[in-house]
Amino acid sequence: MTSHSRRAPRHAAWLAVLLLSAALPARAATPGETIAGAARSVVKIYGAGGVSGLEAYQTGVLVNPTGHVVTVLSTVLDSDIIDCVLDDGRRFAGRLIGADPRREVAVLALEGEELPALPLAADHPRLAPGTRVLALSNLFGVAVGDERVSAQHGVVAAVVPLDARRGAYEAPYRGAVYILDCTTNNPGSPGGALIDWRGRLVGLLGKELRANASGVWLNYALPVDEVAKAYDDIIAGRATAPAAVSTERFDPAALGVILLPDLLDKTPPFIETVRTGSPAAAAGLRADDLLVAVNGRAVPSRMAVQQALGALAVGDPVRVSVVRDGAIVDCDLGPRPAAAGAP
Template sequence: MTGSTQWIKRIKQLAALTASVAMMFAVAPASAIGAEGLPAALKRTVKVFGAGGLRGLESYSTGFLVSPEGHIVTIWNHVLDVEPITVVLDDGRKYEADIVGTEPKLDLAVIKLRADSERFDHFDLENVPSAGVGDRIFALSNMYKVAVGDEPVSVMSGVVSAVTSLEGRRGGFEIPFEGDVFLFDAITNNPGAGGGIVITRSGKPLGMIGREIRNADSNTWVNYAIPLRDLKTPIEQILSGTYERIETRPDDVAGDQLEPADFGLVMLPDVVYRTPAYVGSVIPDSLVATAGIERGDLVVFIGDELVQSIRDLKSALAAVEESDDVRLIVRRGDELITVEVTAPEKSE
């Protein structure tokens, strides 16, 4: 057996051991880890599968049931860029699901199982608790795709280490949520964990695990969750069909933010709320022209950010800072093409 083969075998053994430990911890009796409501919480947490597989973009994430009809709260990300979405419950039951509503500025999405005649156990968001520094929590998520069938999701134990605003970045992009978040001493910042649920020791829903991000100042990974107290009203309004997405007011936009034209992109007219981000033309000798972007290309990702409309495109580019490395993924016919450019200085 060659040296490289031995290393591959050892890595696989270590990965299997890690997954086994995570699963054993997830299914441990509630009394063993001090959470009375943990078994019920595990049944209400689901595995979400959808788009991904491109350059480190995982095709899986996590969600949690919030209604008896099968509504699920999850994180708004690229995994949802497919129709239909696949959801697997704790007991292995598999359903197709559709997007009901989203709020990108809160990293929030609500999807619904295609199961109109069934009823599901779910988290009650009527009385969402608060938490402070030192409070014990449990974080439930499908990190690293440990659970794919009838396995429960993984559980991590920790404490709230801070309740504060978050200066975080995902690649070259700032996270959209502007309120205070819960910071933990548990490592919740894992692939697939986004959209997972953080609960109190008694099993009450406390927060939604956010996307993988780094601290903008220290460049270290951040373990955090968005408080459900900030998501409760938008979730209820999405369920009732009365929600109106948050708009960016003109006075919220700084004059030094980058725009599509700064990269050489001229988009089609933004005539409806979700006009697809098709490239109308490319400015000759511009950054994107040199990189190979062509007229008619559909921009689907900027970095790891899903682009569902021209508004999304403008918002993502506005969050880019000068000299950031920016990755664009465009669809050209049936082909996905990736290009990378360096953000320019904002023209005066």
């Protein structure tokens, strides 16, 4: 959440680009060669589903020659028979050997040897926005039998924490993802390979989800370092259930801020009154101030204020930004107290 953690990967990526530029081989592969090479490791997966809008197919990526396939954890894998088809038409029975429910990554094992694999680079630096990428997946199931998966091109549009859902289902992963500028939120795409123009695996295409903030369908991929961590955890038996997404709410009344009552779905967080003698009063907050941020996080609704305060640890300094007379005013409210009884 701090600007430091946002910037570090960017610098690293820039550095990497410069280093790579220096180490440019005499001739880069053509896009066709790059795609053909990587697509050998992309697996069409057929499993459970096919009813009520859930597809029965997705995509996976071979990550070692002995047959480990990473893919997304989904209902497609809820099946005794998981068919995995390579781009040369070879068909394998996939066995689910484990999953990381937080990152929603699963590993399947195929009985094979010397299979074409894309290495999982645990130390791969995060890509910077603007990096050209290729997405390889069995979108809409259009590739059948020995047909190679479909390739799409795009760039990394943004690198942001995932905050998404589909219907009532809230995505448990809250870490960074690559937002892509090509449309990958298609049936069959989840689990596809995101590769760079040198053919290296840089991410795993995510599920069909909508952004919480705007409701738009997301085109995103899990960065390869997170995929590698998930893989390592699964193989080592460390993968654990997701920590429950923090849903703690903290009523700002404990700081002396009484907001307008929640009459609408998302009432704007206008301050109705400030309790005399409270931290809010000491900090100079006033009635009719409109709260716009809590510790830098935008709070477009009354509920967002409670969630933003709830996400802070007890004792964390609370700084709010309000709009007053057409200007932003920042106020420090001191440490967040423990929850003051039921809100």
